[in-house]
Amino acid sequence: MVFSYYPGCTLRTKAKELDRKARLAAKELGIELCEVPEWQCCGGCYPVAKDEIATKLSAVRTLMAAKEADRPVVTVCSACHNVLKRVNDDMKNDPVISDRANRYLQNEVPYQGEAEVLHFLEMLRDKVGFDRIAEKVTKPLTGRKIAAYYGCLLLRPGKVMAFDDPENPTIIEDFIRALGAEAVVYPYRNECCGAYLALEDRDSVKKKSSAVLNGAKAGGADSVITACPLCLYNLQKCGGEIPVLYFTELLFEALGLE
Amino acid sequence: MQRIGVFVCWCGSNIAATVDVKAVAEALGKEPGVVFFEDYQYMCSEEGQNKIKNAIKDYALTGAVICSCSPRMHENTFRKAAAAAGINSFMVEIANIREQCSWIHKDKVSATEKAIVLGRAAIAKLHLNAPLTAGESPVVKRALVIGGGIAGIQTALDIADAGFEVDIVEKKPTIGGKMSQIDKTFPTLDCAACILTPKMVDVAQSEKIRIFAYSEVEAVKGFVGNFNVSIRKKARYVDEVKCTGCGLCTEKCPQKKVPNDFNLGLDQKRAIYIPFAQAVPKIATIDADYCTMLKTGKCGVCSKVCTAGAIDYKQKDTVLEEQYGAIVVATGFNPIELTKYDEFAYSQSPDVITSLEFERITNAAGPTGGTLLRPSDGTHPHKIVFVQCVGSREDGNGCGKTYCSKICCMYTAKHAMLTREKYPDTEVYVFYIDVRTPGKNFDEFYRRAVEEYGVHYIKGMVGKVSPENGKLMVRASDLIEGKQLLIDADLVVLAAAIEPDKSARPLATMLTASMDTNDFFTEAHPKLRPVESPTAGIFLSGCCQGPKDIPETVAQASACAAKVIGLLNKDKLTCNACVAHPDEMLCNGCSTCEKVCPYGAITYESKEFRMPDRTTRIRRVASVNPAVCQGCGACTVACPSGAMDLHGFSNRQIMAEVDAICK
Amino acid sequence: MQIEEKFEPTIVAFCCNWCSYAGADLSGTNRLQYPANVKIIRVPCSCRVNPMFILRAFQRGADGVILCGCHPGDCHYTTGNYYARRRMTLLFSMLDFLGIERERTRLEWVSAAEGAKFAATMNDFVETVTRLGKNRRLEDLRCNK
């Protein structure tokens, strides 16, 4: 299986491990990730305003590259995933935005949301299958109690993201179980960690992140996994004692990679 | 060629003051086909009518044009007069020269001109009139009630009381419906079972009522007065005649792990069961999905313990064919599924329950014997949060309902009040958007919950419920105090929106009864005919028509019964004479008219036609049932080949009027 | 300057029996004036009006045609006025295409209680059509012989 791969800015700098282990794990699972040529930063957050076109263009370029290559575009970072999926939805369903973006890019053939946007987890669930991953696991994480932290970016808005049930998701728990560990379900796993307030209001982040980790701890988790570098940063810095890891790190470990 | 008489009425000075009636009569007298004309002060008077009758006889008139007041006033008067003189009553046309001429114009010249034009149009139309006779159809003097809840029970009892036979079809093994699951009823707090079960017994004992429980309507054919209905009696695997309802089998059955749907899955029943002690009919039923004997052929305990020998593992579904004159829909409601509302953690915690589940938990015959206990650990909850409007009043693009479910405000006040009365140590919070309590003694009831029982009513909505350490952390807004609250509740009760039963949509298709987008049945008129469907002979009772509480449901059920009795009381139905009729030679069998007909009056049949070359061909052509057609004419315009026309308002007649006016 | 005779348009109004015809009666009962140019044809329901009737009216020299029905949701036959609305939308756009001014045709909802609205609508419609002048576009001149 071959997929287009969009790493995003953070995976090239502060979250190199997330990127490296994702690539190696994918290779082990027989998946080829072809990096989108000359990709640009997605902007980190989806521009909500109806009248913003320019800020959506970098995402549109990535999507067009994926369409060109005729492959779904896979992301690991939740933020990039959120931006790409929502911009793709705009291009498909909002004629005003789609029209203006296409004019801006002077596209001869308009881009109308043809590309498929997948999160790495969705790829594992829908294209590979968690049962196949369970077969590939050589070092099952037996005995580990792991809590999934979804945050907001993977799930909301539910109608556009269509990632999982936004109020009661199961995909990461299923992933954890496929790796042989026990999944801890706890409250606040789909509530915000504080996000970019980390820059100017640590107290606010502390309140939100600690609520998340306290919940996981009360549920008996020994570690928490996430797909978002900023969530990881906030939970690690402000959340509490429990180790917070990228989900790809677990996958890497369970597949027996070094 | 018609022989037409023109009669111009003065209406005292009402017409004569602005319209030169003599000039009108004379002008119209020159129209082709007019052999007689006359004007008179009061055409509608005895004397005036006699003038018409005499003229018809003396001049052998075939039709009459009366220039007078609105046909809405006296069309019937003049039609009767014409019929008395021996011509068909539909050979009368009215030119409205009062309301639509003399009363709105001041200038006598133009008013007279207009009156002449209106008279000409009426004459032009009358030339194309043909005698019409209204058809008649016999009435089968029996009624079918679909649904055995309180609505169906009340309707059936009232119809039976008037002396007509009624059959109730209920898909569950017992009648009683939702009301049998409810603990107490607002605003009087009398116990639901105490007032419902005597009615159920009345139904069972009535000689006029038959109950087809555990049965479903499978097909409906026919029309008002003459419905043929197929009813499927599902196999209970128990002989209804032999079973005494002793209940021994339900105690001995070894299969104990069957979710008890009567208690909404809060406890378990046996594979052979009687839903509740006062069930009617009180007959055991085997749940084929769980019965070991039916699944593997090895068990047979119930058969061994049954002294009446009523168990019959080989029983099959049977289909009955019955005839009815009227059908009452009383299919009721259900709370919506709450899986899409998991911010309230309904599927994540057993302590988040719906209001109907709360009814079962507080019901003395329920899974906890009437003690309020948490489903998760059986402890007594000390803090309960009620959330209103879950899935109601949404914007229509989401998963909820756009309407107000109407009953939630009152039953939540009831739950809160009863909880505080029985367990004063329990704190009760009700989150509301609006408290809607229109109804007799309703607002007083709600105020009592607040003032006497100390229920905390908070204007705001719950945003999230998180199960945490055995508690339910409820995050909510208090809009009046401007605070976000975090309540550590033991139990959360969701007032789920109600929706029509899922069986209603396929039933509506069978009955050709119309529904709204929410699957509620549409009434014939939202104000003036609230218990009838637009489809003749179909009547609506209870929540199948819209959300209702018990008093309203019973009132509607009785109103519905009155309408049914009115129909069954007639030996024959006189049909509307102005009905649609197809020209079978033009009809191409496309079904367009069938689709636009709001009454389901049009069907298609294959008919043999003799062709000019003496061969016969079978063609599919439209056929209008005159007993059902109401004469709106929608089909006549929809028909692409122009085969469909309407008696009394035919294409040619209306065209003739247009021509006369535009001349 | 020549003084022209005032143009008197021919207006055909189709009124449904249950709402609009009753509304027209009410405007009479209340003595609310509207011009004599308007001649009403009673139909059971607005959905009985075949677009052919309207074309026929124009062909025979009508200068304006108005169709009145019950308000949406109030139709005696439940859905008839919705059918009428859809049909008229199509017909009006076709007439537009044929060059018949859009203002010569109108679809109005008049209830049995709206006598005043009926009169006001008719006054306005007659004024509009009078301003437009004689309709010649679809008129079959052979009809005048």
Add this chain to the structure above:
Amino acid sequence: MEQKNLKETVLRISGVNPRKCMKCGKCSGTCPSYDEMEFHPHQFVYMVENGEIEPLMASKSIYRCLTCFACVERCPRQVEPAKLIEAVRLTVIRQQGQNHLKPDAIPALLDEDMPQQALVTAMRKYAK
């Protein structure tokens, strides 16, 4: 800008119809930043509808919304309060010299592990 224009601007940028709101308060019941806000999500909806945009623009609340979309996801009337808050914020920072976050201030806010994503997002949220 006048009050009326401000309201129109906010409505245009957000694409939200505040009249759909039935004032249930679920948005404020679910907002994770509620305690840090002077004006709460339901007040944004109400005040925008009433044309009271200037007090919202002057409030620090517009920088406390995380755009986590909890209110958007859970609103029973699909009013989307977060989009209104975003629109008010944009109405402020699109003005000359009104960037909430200036590039010069960033180095002081950083630590070694801070992911790029936080900077990029904050710059997009807080500056033109």
